[in-house]
Amino acid sequence: MDQRKVFINPHNNLLQLEEPIYPLVEVDQPNTFRNLFPYDEIPKIAFNDRIVPHHLPEEIFITDTTFRDGQQSRAPYTTQQIVTMYDYLHRLGGPKGLIRQSEFFLYSKKDRDAVYSCLERGYEFPEVTSWIRASKKDFELVKEIGLKETGILVSCSDYHIFYKMKMTRGEAMNHYLNIVRECLETGIAARCHLEDITRSDIHGFVIPFCSKLMKLSEEYNIPVKIRACDTMGYGVNFAGAVIPRSVQGIIYGIRTHANVPSKWLEWHGHNDFYKAVTNSTTAWLYGASGVNCSLFGIGERTGNTPLEAMVFEYAQLKGTLDGMDTTVITELAEYFENEIGYRVPSRTPFVGKNFNVTRAGIHADGLLKNEEIYNIFDTEKFLNRPVLVAVSNTSGLAGIAHWINTFFKLKGEKTVDKGHPIVANIKAWVDKEYETGRVTVITDDELIEIIQVAQEELGLYIQ
Structure with missing residues (x-):
């Protein structure tokens, strides 16, 4: 028969048995839980449904x-x-x-x-x-x-x-x-x-x-x-x-x-x-x-x-x-x-370079219409990281303009729209890349380089 005392738990107002006292258990041989941790197999997860x-x-x-x-x-x-x-x-x-x-x-x-x-x-x-x-x-x-x-x-x-x-x-x-x-x-x-x-x-x-x-x-x-x-x-x-x-x-x-x-x-x-x-x-x-x-x-x-x-x-x-x-x-x-000098892996949640970057064309289209569709929360508010759209053959002029504005954090009068000459210049370069067989998205480093070239050629600067 269980001899433990019964008491009222003040946290939930229910009757409970007092908890048992567990003494130190000395053993002659170490308990290595070989049933759970067989070193020559993958560790096992067992259940007792308690x-x-x-x-x-x-x-x-x-x-x-x-x-x-x-x-x-x-x-x-x-x-x-x-x-x-x-x-x-x-x-x-x-x-x-x-x-x-x-x-x-x-x-x-x-x-x-x-x-x-x-x-x-x-x-x-x-x-x-x-x-x-x-x-x-x-x-x-x-x-x-x-x-x-x-x-x-x-x-x-x-x-x-x-x-x-x-x-x-x-x-x-x-x-x-x-x-x-x-x-x-x-x-x-x-x-x-x-x-x-x-x-x-x-x-x-x-x-x-x-x-x-x-x-x-x-x-x-x-x-x-x-x-x-x-x-x-x-x-x-x-x-x-x-x-x-x-x-x-x-x-x-x-x-x-x-x-x-x-x-x-x-x-x-x-x-x-x-x-x-x-x-x-x-x-x-x-x-x-x-x-x-x-x-x-x-x-x-x-x-x-x-x-x-x-x-x-x-x-x-x-x-x-x-x-x-x-x-x-x-x-x-x-x-x-x-x-x-520590580089955080690019896909690390909250801090990676690409954690809130949308690459798929269909996702980018939705994001441009309403960023809540493909962004976990207002990353600009909480992390000072505006959502980015990666540029590909499906981005269009609007997608390229969005990338420039968000990557360079352009606000107000400094923002560029899809009619900006630099945007058109980049769009032409992107189209040529995919016409010659490219299947991957354009990297940030490539875009930065192309923007620098376009600025020199056009004598226009976006920042």
């Missing part, structure tokens, strides 16, 4: 790892580049600070210089935080700089505990708890990064570990946050999928069984199976207030959850941007390309 309820927190927000995970997969940013991007993130997050935190490495002088420079900005948001390994030596760096919060790497799957750390579960847990306790004793809030959570024993290690972390938090009256890290991108958001691959199952378990409040719970996703964005949104929907992202998804292997994607996921879930300045996203993309 459904957990939605629990969208009252407040959701974004945290940033551009200067930590985002730097692990590319050449390091300079101090000035980091500070400039930090300024952009502050503007993007708006007055409510929806880009809540940004984490930094502390190991090199360059990284520490960037931290000091960002702190000197005096912004409330994004709050400057750090990331360290679970070692006392690393913790000394946090104390030296005087940060209020630090992330701590606490690998939680048996793959890491047994194979990398060469410990038992109990030894790993005690090691982590000692580091967290030392952190709290100096008044610094801890953020525990549960690495490889989607291959971990959720009930046998993760939940009992998080429960002990909550007890430490209560003892010291200092937050201990939980970051659920889908390090390998194995998470899935399908209803009824089994843990440890189920995102909603993980979030529900940590929040309900370990009593971690939503405001201290965040998701860190990777994109190995193209699920970073949907998994992050799912984490929000099922009770995590934070999702951890990097600009343009730059990060380990296939990358992290793109920060700009979650800005628009936020707007779709909440029905408002809550003051976030989305035009900053375009400025950041231009900064990355022009100053850092």
